[in-house]
Structure formats: C-alpha cells, structure tokens
Amino acid sequence: MVTLDPWREQDFWLLERCNTPEMTAYLGGPETPEKLRDRHRRYVENPFTGQMFVVVTEEGERAGSIGYWEHEESDETVWETGWAILPEFQGRGLASGAVQAVAKVAGAAGSHRTLHAYPGVANAASNALCRRAGFSLLGERDFEYPKGHWMRCNDWSLEL
Numbered sequence: 001m002v003t004l005d006p007w008r009e010q011d012f013w014l015l016e017r018c019n020t021p022e023m024t025a026y027l028g029g030p031e032t033p034e035k036l037r038d039r040h041r042r043y044v045e046n047p048f049t050g051q052m053f054v055v056v057t058e059e060g061e062r063a064g065s066i067g068y069w070e071h072e073e074s075d076e077t078v079w080e081t082g083w084a085i086l087p088e089f090q091g092r093g094l095a096s097g098a099v100q101a102v103a104k105v106a107g108a109a110g111s112h113r114t115l116h117a118y119p120g121v122a123n124a125a126s127n128a129l130c131r132r133a134g135f136s137l138l139g140e141r142d143f144e145y146p147k148g149h150w151m152r153c154n155d156w157s158l159e160l
C-alpha cells in the first residue's frame with residue numbers, strides 16, 4: 001500500500017510542512033529554521049546507522065516520513081522508529097503501512113532484535129498506531145526528544 005523512498009535533497013518541503021504546532025504537539029513544538037536544515041542534512045547525508053524515508057502512496061504522492069535508527073537502551077542497543085503523515089493524508093492507513101514496511105527494513109538489517117517507538121503518553125494517534133502494528137507496551141518512561149526536550153513517553157517494542 002505504501003513504498004518507502006530514501007530521503008532526497010528535494011524533500012525539504014516535507015520537513016517544513018511537518019514543522020507546525022499541530023504536527024509537533026507531542027514532539028516539543030516547531031523547530032527553528034536552522035534546526036530543520038540540520039535535520040534535513042542528516043536525513044540526506046545519512047551519517048547514522050539506519051535511514052530516513054519518505055512515505056509514498058500508491059499514486060506516487062509524497063505523504064510523510066518514517067525512519068529507523070539506533071537507540072541505546074540501558075542494557076542493549078535497539079532500533080528506534082518515528083513517523084509523521086501530512087494532515088491531508090491522515091486516517092487512510094498510511095502510517096500503519098509505513099510501520100510495517102520500516103519493520104521489514106530494520107529486520108532485514110539484522111543487527112538488533114527489536115524495534116521501539118516512544119510516543120508521548122497523550123499522543124492518541126501514535127499510541128493507537130503502535131497497538132495496531134503489533135507492538136507490545138513495555139511501560140512509561142522519561143525520554144529526551146529532540147535533544148534538550150524531555151517528555152513522558154510510552155515504550156513500545158516490536159520483535160523483528
């Protein structure tokens with residue numbers, strides 16, 4: 001139902017569209033233009049283990065973002081994922097399809113056994129998405145995202 005395209009130079013507009021108070025309500029609020037540019041460079045140049053993707057619909061529309069990257073848990077390294085779907089594309093199952101697809105990619109990478117997501121405890125849509133995608137709820141914890149911003153999150157884990 002969706003395909004994942006590696007993040008490209010031309011995809012900056014997607015980050016700008018997602019940088020609204022509504023889209024970042026559970027992510028610490030909109031980022032400064034400079035932080036957004038830094039984020040875009042990281043996504044394009046991929047200097048981390050894992051990858052960021054654009055979520056593409058069957059009709060070829062670029063509808064959102066998803067990715068996977070390494071995260072240090074207390075006793076192991078796990079894959080972490082995070083997502084955003086543009087408002088006009090929400091409610092059509094695109095995030096569900098994208099999570100399935102990114103789990104396949106992370107599973108194929110082979111290095112870690114679990115994929116985690118850390119939505120804010122009040123983020124109803126993202127918590128519903130985790131449940132729907134088959135993640136298990138491990139509990140609540142304080143989590144830093146983005147750097148310097150702490151929030152109360154659920155820790156969801158999917159066996160790959």
Ligand SMILES: CC(C)(COP(=O)(O)OP(=O)(O)OC[C@H]1O[C@@H](n2cnc3c(N)ncnc32)[C@H](O)[C@@H]1OP(=O)(O)O)[C@@H](O)C(=O)NCCC(=O)NCCS
Nearest residue numbers: 083084085090091092093094095096119124125126128129
């Ligand atoms: C979270 C988000 C990606 C969901 O995208 P989406 O494409 O609309 O999600 P889907 O259509 O695949 O729906 C997935 C599940 O979430 C549920 N859901 C979607 N929006 C919801 C809402 N506002 N409240 C409660 N449940 C909701 C759907 O009903 C579905 O569950 P179901 O199949 O059991 O009914 C989208 O709301 C978003 O981009 N939010 C802002 C960014 C964000 O908060 N990212 C969090 C990073 S952890």
